Structures are given as C-alpha cells and as structure tokens.
Amino acid sequence: MNATDICIPDMTIDTEAITKIIKTAQRLKFRTLVLVTENPFETSFGLTIIKGILVKSESIAKAESMIERSKRQDKLILVHAGENSFNRSISSFPGIDILYGIHRAPKNSFDEVIARLIAKKGIILDLSLFPIIHGEEHARQNALKRYREILKFQRIFRFPISISTSAEISIDMRSPREFSALASLFGLAENELEETFSAIKRRMERPEPVRLII
Amino acid sequence: MKPLPPTLRENYRYILYEIDPPDTSLEKKYIYQTIAERGRSLIGDNGFSLVNPSLIIKQDKYCIIRCRRGEEKMLLAITATVTSGFGQGIALRPLATSGTMKSLKDRFMKRNGRNQ
Numbered sequence: 001m002n003a004t005d006i007c008i009p010d011m012t013i014d015t016e017a018i019t020k021i022i023k024t025a026q027r028l029k030f031r032t033l034v035l036v037t038e039n040p041f042e043t044s045f046g047l048t049i050i051k052g053i054l055v056k057s058e059s060i061a062k063a064e065s066m067i068e069r070s071k072r073q074d075k076l077i078l079v080h081a082g083e084n085s086f087n088r089s090i091s092s093f094p095g096i097d098i099l100y101g102i103h104r105a106p107k108n109s110f111d112e113v114i115a116r117l118i119a120k121k122g123i124i125l126d127l128s129l130f131p132i133i134h135g136e137e138h139a140r141q142n143a144l145k146r147y148r149e150i151l152k153f154q155r156i157f158r159f160p161i162s163i164s165t166s167a168e169i170s171i172d173m174r175s176p177r178e179f180s181a182l183a184s185l186f187g188l189a190e191n192e193l194e195e196t197f198s199a200i201k202r203r204m205e206r207p208e209p210v211r212l213i214i
Numbered sequence: 215m216k217p218l219p220p221t222l223r224e225n226y227r228y229i230l231y232e233i234d235p236p237d238t239s240l241e242k243k244y245i246y247q248t249i250a251e252r253g254r255s256l257i258g259d260n261g262f263s264l265v266n267p268s269l270i271i272k273q274d275k276y277c278i279i280r281c282r283r284g285e286e287k288m289l290l291a292i293t294a295t296v297t298s299g300f301g302q303g304i305a306l307r308p309l310a311t312s313g314t315m316k317s318l319k320d321r322f323m324k325r326n327g328r329n330q
Contacts, residue, residue, distance in 0.1 A: 028307070133295050136255065171234060171305045174294050178308065181290035185256075 003176040004032040004200050006078075006098075006126065006164035008054060015039055017169065022049065024170040032201060034076055034164075050204065054100065056080040060089050071095045076200070078126070081105040084114070091117040097203055098124045098162065102150065103131045103143040110150060112157070119159035122206060124199050125150065129174065129182050130166040147186040160199040163188075225283040227311055228270065228318045231293065234305040236275040245269060245277065248299040249306075253292040265289055270315070276322055277306075278315070286311055 007021050018041040025033045026045050035041065036052040043049050053075045057063040063079065063086075070077050078100040081087055087105070090096065091114055099118060102110060102125060110125075118125060127150065131143035154161055163183055167173045174182070180193055188196070233245075240248075246269040253262045265285040270278045281289040293306040312318040 134297055140256075169303075171297070171303050173305075175307060178290055178294040181287045182294050184287055185291055 001176060001194055001197060002032060002201055003028075003030045003179070003197050004034065004162065004164075005030050005167070005173065006034040006036070006052070006100075006162070006200075007167045007173070008036040009039070010168045011038070013039070013169070015041055020170045021167065021173065022047070024173050028173060028175040030176070034200060036078065050076050050200070052076040052078055052098075054078045054080060058082055058086070060086060063090055064093055067093060067095050076204070081109060084109050084111065087114050088117065091121065091123060094121075096121075096123050098126050098200075100126045101128065101166075102126070103128055103146060110146075110153070112153060115153040115157040115159055119157040122160060122203065124160045124162050124203055125154075126162045126164055127183075127186075127196075128164055128166040129179065130172075132182055132185065133165065133172070133174065144186050151187055160203065161196050162199045163193070163196050224266075225313070226280045227283050227286050227313060228315055229279050229281070229286065229289060229293075229308055230310045230312075230318050230322055231277050231279060232307045232309055233275045233277060234307050235303075238275070238299075238302055238304050240299050240302060240304065242269055242272040242277075244300050245272060245304075245306075248296055248304075249279070249292060252295045256292055256295055257288065261288070262292075265292065267292065271319075271322075273322075276309075278318055278322065283313070 005025060009018055009021060018037060018039055022045050026047050030047060032048045034050045034052045036054045053070045055063055055066045057066060067077055076097045077095055078098040079090055079096050081099050081102045083106055087109055127147050131139050135143060163179055165172055165174050183193055249267060265288050266282045267289055268280045270280050290308055296306050298304060310321055
C-alpha cells in the first residue's frame with residue numbers, strides 16, 4: 001500500500017520539528033509525504049517527499065495570481081476551499097492539484113457541478129481527518145456528515161479523493177491503520193482507501209496538458 | 215452477577231500501543247480516563263460499552279488495551295482521537311494486534327529487550 005499523508009507544519013516551527021515529522025512518517029510506514037512548508041528540510045529518509053504550496057484567499061483574482069506564481073515553482077498546488085462560487089471558479093482554473101479544507105468551507109460549498117468539474121480535471125478533493133481527531137461535538141459531527149455526502153458524489157462522478165491528517169506537528173500524525181479506522185466512520189471502504197492513498201501519486205504522474213503557444 | 219462459564223465468555227483482542235512522546239509520565243488510570251472520554255465523545259456510551267476497552271498493562275512507553283473481538287477497528291478509531299491527556303500532548307501508536315495476551319506480551323518483551 002502506497003500510503004500518503006499531507007502535513008502542513010506551522011510557519012513558526014523549525015527544521016528540527018520538520019525532520020521529526022518526516023521521521024514519524026517513515027516510522028508509521030508512509031511511502032509518500034506531502035509537506036506544505038517554506039522551511040528547508042532534509043530529504044534522505046527513504047520516503048518520497050513532495051513539496052506543496054497552500055493557496056488561501058477569498059478573492060478569485062488573488063488566488064489565481066498566486067496559483068500562476070506557484071506553477072513556476074514545481075510544487076503540488078493545494079487550494080483552500082471556500083464558498084460555492086469560489087470553488088466552481090477555481091476548479092476550472094488550470095494548475096490546481098488538490099482542493100483542500102472542504103470541512104472548513106461554508107455549508108453548500110460543494111455540489112454536483114463542482115464534483116463534475118473536478119472529476120473532469122482530475123483535481124483531488126482532500127478529506128482531512130483533523131476535525132475528526134481533534135474536533136469536538138458539532139465540528140466533528142459536521143465533518144463526518146459532509147464527508148458522507150461527498151462520498152455519495154464521489155461514487156457517482158468518480159473524482160479522486162485523498163485522506164490526510166493535516167498534521168502541524170509529529171504527534172498529530174496517524175498510521176495508515178488508523179486512517180482506515182477513522183475513514184470507516186464516514187463509510188469509506190478498505191478498497192476505496194487504497195485508491196485514496198494512490199491519488200496523489202497518480203496526479204503527479206499525470207502528463208502535463210498540451211499547451212498551445214501562438 | 216455470577217461469573218459466566220468459559221464457553222459463554224466473550225472473546226477479546228489485545229492491541230499493543232506505543233505512547234508518543236516516550237517520556238510521557240501519565241499514569242495508567244489517566245490514560246484510561248482519556249481514552250474513555252474520547253471514546254464516549256466519538257461513539258457514545260452504548261458504542262463504548264460494545265467496544266468495552268480496558269487498559270491491561272502500561273509499562274514504560276508501551277501499553278496493551280483489550281477490546282471485544284470484532285471491535286478492533288473502533289478501538290483504533292477511538293485511540294486515534296486521543297491527542298492529549300491531562301495537559302500533555304500524547305498519541306497512542308498501535309503496533310500489533312493479537313488474540314492472546316501471551317503472544318502480545320512476548321512481542322512486548324522482545325521490543326522492550328531490544329530497546330534496552
């Protein structure tokens with residue numbers, strides 16, 4: 001199983017803490033780790049580390065210019081989900097790899113139009129386990145409810161999904177076995193989990209679209 | 215209530231956990247209290263009683279938690295939601311699952327022996 005996790009370390013943490021995250025990922029038997037950080041880190045730990053960048057903006061124009069800039073850096077581009085209109089517009093913009101943080105987006109922020117769009121473009125929808133692990137009462141209930149609804153869309157439109165801990169520090173990370181246990185709470189089957197683990201790798205291996213230069 | 219005869223008793227599964235960070239000084243009863251609190255919050259009293267977890271051993275950075283057979287996944291989900299115990303940030307990392315205490319204890323001893 002090519003287990004993959006996405007970690008978003010706090011901007012303030014140092015290189016040592018990032019190394020600890022990488023070592024924990026290796027100990028928990030992850031094969032691939034997406035690290036969203038600007039800080040430098042060592043990469044010689046025997047697992048594939050993919051650098052990511054998180055685009056967070058409420059304005060479409062700002063988000064698009066940030067994506068344009070990020071495209072040149074050869075990083076995995078994650079865009080923080082927002083309102084429905086934002087998600088629709090941003091999903092049709094080229095260059096996005098992952099739609100992230102859907103649990104924090106407002107109600108009705110995801111529908112069949114977005115599901116169709118991301119399925120067509122191969123954009124991954126990330127389901128973070130963070131609200132399930134750390135959340136209490138309503139936050140956790142809402143996340144579970146939303147993920148169940150998203151899974152219904154996913155089974156119809158077949159868009160790729162990924163599951164992550166969104167860990168800020170090494171203690172927040174969980175093993176693939178725990179991923180399976182937590183994902184079963186919102187109805188993700190074992191075979192579907194394997195697909196979610198390989199979604200990022202498949203996205204990275206996807207050939208670049210042909211560009212017309214006039 | 216009179217103890218059940220062996221054939222009517224429930225079967226259990228035992229999960230070996232490593233406590234992260236290893237220098238956590240939490241006592242056994244506090245770890246159980248944290249698990250119980252998080253478990254009740256996640257699956258409610260009825261679900262928790264079905265899983266029936268019990269902290270059997272805590273030695274250094276390892277502990278063994280017992281649950282009803284067939285409920286291992288739910289126990290893993292509960293323990294995955296343990297993020298702190300009495301002010302300390304902790305994580306319980308599952309290492310191995312077994313149907314008998316003996317085999318798990320052997321593994322536990324092997325690991326302890328190797329680390330010392």
